[in-house]
Amino acid sequence: MIFSEISHSRTADEVMHQIEELVLQGVLKPGDRIPGERSLSKSLNVSRPVLRDALQDLEARGLLETRQGEGTVVADVVGTVFRDPIVQLIRKHPKATADYVEFRRQIEGITAFMAASRANEADRELLTRLVGTMTETHGMQDFSAEAAVDVEFHQAIGECAHNIVLLHTLRACYRLLEQGVFINRSLLYGHKGSRDALLAQHKAIYHAIMQRDPEAARRAAEAHMDFVAEAVKDVEIVGEREAVSRMRLAQHGTQRKSERAVKPARVK
Structure with missing residues (x-):
């Protein structure tokens, strides 16, 4: 169990702090499901209203999100390096x-x-x-x-x-x-x-x-x-060579068809 009991000051802030730390430290990853309200409130030793307030705040800040059929999960907080x-x-x-x-x-x-x-x-x-x-x-x-x-x-x-x-x-x-x-x-x-x-x-x-x-x-x-x-260079070179070879093969087939099309009929 990654969630630990909150011994003092059982407030929404303390609940949020624990979940934030788990996300920040990489223990909770994007897409990881947060336990159900009853189970998590018991693990943290906080009331369900306090837990509910904390989860709503984290969701409003974009750290958590609710997905249909999945419940509450960690949001995509990693993002990308480039747009x-x-x-x-x-x-x-x-x-x-x-x-x-x-x-x-x-x-x-x-x-x-x-x-x-x-x-x-x-x-x-x-x-x-x-x-x-x-x-x-x-x-x-x-x-x-x-x-x-x-x-x-x-x-x-x-x-x-x-x-x-x-x-x-x-x-x-x-x-x-x-x-x-x-x-x-x-x-x-x-x-x-x-x-x-x-x-x-x-x-x-x-x-x-x-x-x-x-x-x-x-x-x-x-x-x-x-x-x-x-290895990447080799893969790219091999790919380029194969592309050229396929074009040559295709061109050869086109030329043969063209030659057959223009070949004069044999005189009987």
Whole structure:
């Protein structure tokens, strides 16, 4: 249970403060359901009217929202780094991808360094579970599932860093990754040799954090992003070559049809 009993000053302000802290610390994530009124009031040891006032205030401030059939959930408080018009521009300019990977290299290195320095037992247990899931998914050869665990793993490292600003910056950054704004992760995982290499790199970051070696964690994270940068370039080059080859094949078929159409009839 993530909610704890309020011992003193059982007011709506105290209830709001506890929920705010859970959202701020990343314990409650966008879309997470808030327990029902009866259950939550009992956990917090507050009256239902007090709880109701707190939830209404948090909803009015945009931290919570009520969804049909779901009840009260954490609102989308992460948002995006860029508004849609700039995202559309980014999609059309390949240099933005290189800049994104360059930014990721720096921020992932810092995050891994901090995670290795600050991760506690619960953090390491979470990372261990995710690496186990990652290994199982790898054996299934499900590119989309592997890509999803990839993001979850990196988000968990951000949580292990125990820096609130870094945590929410990373979440916004990964949202763009999940949306495929910069990198088509299915193509990346489908690239020859990438799946095995990515798994090994993730495990290298994991082991450095588990061994509490900040510098090794930083190097492993930076090496991982260096590989991603090169793999993305290769994927783009292969994609461009395939597109050209398909156009040549289509053109060849068109020419053959044209030649058959204009071929003179044989004189008998």
